[in-house]
Amino acid sequence: MKVLIPSFIVFVLLLQIITAEDIRINWLQNYYYSSDRVLTLWSSMEVKDIEILAAYNDSRLIVFKQSWSKGNLSNTDWMFFNMYLGSFLYYFQIHIEKISQKLEIKGAFITQCMVTCSSSMNDPAGYAFKVAVEGEDAVHLNVTEGVWVAGDYPHSEAVQNSLQKDKVSLVSIEKMLKNQCHALAITYSITGKEALSRKIQPQVYITKKSEKSKIEIICMVTGFYPKPINVSLWKEKKMEDVMSTVTLPNGDGTYQITVLTITNSLEQQSVYCRVEHSSLKEPLIVHLDKRHQISIGLGICIAVASVVGLACLLRYFRSRRRYTSMAGTMERLSLRRRDGGVSNT
Known part of the structure; x- marks a missing residue:
């Protein structure tokens, strides 16, 4: 899985100073592969249980779910982010198809991918990349050591070995977590401060x-x-x-x-x-x-x-x-x- 990494969003790290509470972004992607390997996609990104972005199969473009979802990034910046998303999905699909063919997985199946990142670089536990198949943990990335760890899925070790050999994808995912995703978390910790900090008594x-x-x-x-x-x-x-x-x-x-x-x-x-x-x-x-x-x-x-x-x-x-x-x-x-x-x- 080769992921193209644009550099546009990294500038946010140089312009922003975190003044709000540290937050985490959770991005859940769902991929349904039919028996003839036609891909259906739906995904969403949340901050503190608030859905901020979504992507659907028809357009595969980002949909802003909140008035502050766009943050302080320009239309050009978000155009590049959409290009990055499309590239990521494209290569992720190719990678899953290759692995499923190698393991001779027959019929339709669902793959889930969860990405977590934090607005704080001092929060190692706030960075994660996990993959599941049919609800079972397949592999996850140990971000600190930069290695893939097998889960409970029957083909976990085979998937782990395949991903570990793909150094380009490993580096790309690490950069995505620590650069692009981290920069978005910083943006939302500021632009979404009012919505994220609201408190309603029970x-x-x-x-x-x-x-x-x-x-x-x-x-x-x-x-x-x-x-x-x-x-x-x-x-x-x-x-x-x-x-x-x-x-x-x-x-x-x-x-x-x-x-x-x-x-x-x-x-x-x-x-x-x-x-x-x-x-x-x-x-x-x-x-x-x-x-x-x-x-x-x-x-x-x-x-x-x-x-x-x-x-x-x-x-x-x-x-x-x-x-x-x-x-x-x-x-x-x-x-x-x-x-x-x-x-x-």
Whole structure:
């Protein structure tokens, strides 16, 4: 895979001084190869859960998803960036085709490529290049040592050996991460500062549901931004074991999460939901009492969500199928039991 590297964007490194919080860019590319090897592409680039750029199969050109997506680069600069993207996709396709033919991979398959870079050069963990096939980790680049590392995919070692011999591609990818992608991260840490730094406080609702001899305590937290949050349920001064949905997006760009615990008796004990979020100066505590009982309509919604979540949990433990750790490859609703608080990022 020979990638043409333009030098236009490197100038940003000389003109910009990082004055904002360090950020990471995540670029997820999906390639679907049909049985006759026709390529279908879709990809997106995100900064802190905000989609900023997208590329689709029809044009394979960048689409700006935010008003500040273009940063402070000129039309000419972005024209070159589109040329770079087209070149990268072209050679990546050729490379995958050669490997699939060499390994005699038959039929249709999906390849995912995830690129991560940081606005800080002092963040080695913020630079990554990973490739997966059909949801299984194939190879990833050890950026620090400049070597490819095999994953769990059945043909991982063969792919690793093939990529390791291609020194031109290795150098090109490293330059892309540390130059082009890094420069974009710097740009967005400044031009997108207002959007990236916005904070919206969560709304917390807590209720109980009695069924036979057991009592379900449910805490729903919604309308918050950014995504990372820590939610826990307490009885008196003891933190309860909880089950939790993953953090799900609302239609307005905020997020929601529901946690649940089961107990035999409440008696006169104090029960409350404790929420920690970057929008709050101190943890938000909402007690289970008349002042914080939720409406019937919302209670029904939470009850339905709990049933669906428990069903997903049972399905998960039955299948125990492995999925790639790449962000954005597959989004699945699951419940997990943890000791202590539930932290979602």
